[in-house]
Amino acid sequence: MSSHALSLILFSALMHALWNLLVKRSGDKTVFIWWMFVASGGMLNLMLPLLPGPFPPPSPRVLLLGAAGGGCFVLYHLFNGRAYRDGDLSLTYPLAQTSMVYVPLWGVLLLGEKLSLAGGLGILLVLVGAYSVQLRQFSPGEVLRPFRNLGDPSVQAALAAGFIYSVGAVIDKTGVSTYPPFYFTYVLVMCMWLFMTVNLLRPRYRGRVLREWRRSRHLVLLSGPVMMGSFLTFRYGLNLAPVSYAVPARQVSLLIGVIIGVFFLGEACGRIRFSAAALILGGVFLMRMG
Numbered sequence: 120m121s122s123h124a125l126s127l128i129l130f131s132a133l134m135h136a137l138w139n140l141l142v143k144r145s146g147d148k149t150v151f152i153w154w155m156f157v158a159s160g161g162m163l164n165l166m167l168p169l170l171p172g173p174f175p176p177p178s179p180r181v182l183l184l185g186a187a188g189g190g191c192f193v194l195y196h197l198f199n200g201r202a203y204r205d206g207d208l209s210l211t212y213p214l215a216q217t218s219m220v221y222v223p224l225w226g227v228l229l230l231g232e233k234l235s236l237a238g239g240l241g242i243l244l245v246l247v248g249a250y251s252v253q254l255r256q257f258s259p260g261e262v263l264r265p266f267r268n269l270g271d272p273s274v275q276a277a278l279a280a281g282f283i284y285s286v287g288a289v290i291d292k293t294g295v296s297t298y299p300p301f302y303f304t305y306v307l308v309m310c311m312w313l314f315m316t317v318n319l320l321r322p323r324y325r326g327r328v329l330r331e332w333r334r335s336r337h338l339v340l341l342s343g344p345v346m347m348g349s350f351l352t353f354r355y356g357l358n359l360a361p362v363s364y365a366v367p368a369r370q371v372s373l374l375i376g377v378i379i380g381v382f383f384l385g386e387a388c389g390r391i392r393f394s395a396a397a398l399i400l401g402g403v404f405l406m407r408m409g
Contacts, residue, residue: 206273
């Protein structure tokens, strides 16, 4: 993976960690994420007249990729939210990271990517670090505990989230390889916003949209450039790097999240979280070398 691609993905990881922090500080999480897409989508629209050329007409294939990718990422958020709401975080969080088992597999089988030994070892280290970051202790029983509850709906939702994200990542890579990254990001964001809007039209959300705006409008306005920065830089990096490396490398956002939690939110950083963060950092270094 080139230095340019890695720098874009690392910046995206920073922005990703920051917008997740904004979500944590919001009230109604589902509605707030919709507002974030309104803000970031609005900024993308404002940028269109400033671009040097006209908007290239998207082909039906590009629109299909944008809609499929957007659908996957919206479902990922919904399944993740259900898993975290109804289940123990130490049980569900590791399982949501299983996307990194599938992504290299899809990259090799479907996209013809090749992994070096160092790169493959780096992916493995990132996977172990991402899986371990919410474990309560390092022991065989604790490591296998999430898989002993496969009948639990929250566990099933976490596993579904990991699988769906991996499918979305492959669609994402295909999209930015087919269509300019900025414009594919635009199509993807608009599709995600549309799907989330349809969800918010349900009666249970009546009155909640304006209520969350009044409560969190400053966070919403801040979220626009943060989310736009995360989305754009990741897809430009994804265009330059194999998806097998790009998705695991973005897990640096977990390391950034640990740093933010310790230094800005006063959270404790136990040996497990510190060790997991070190594994992720070591894995990204190996992927860069590979």
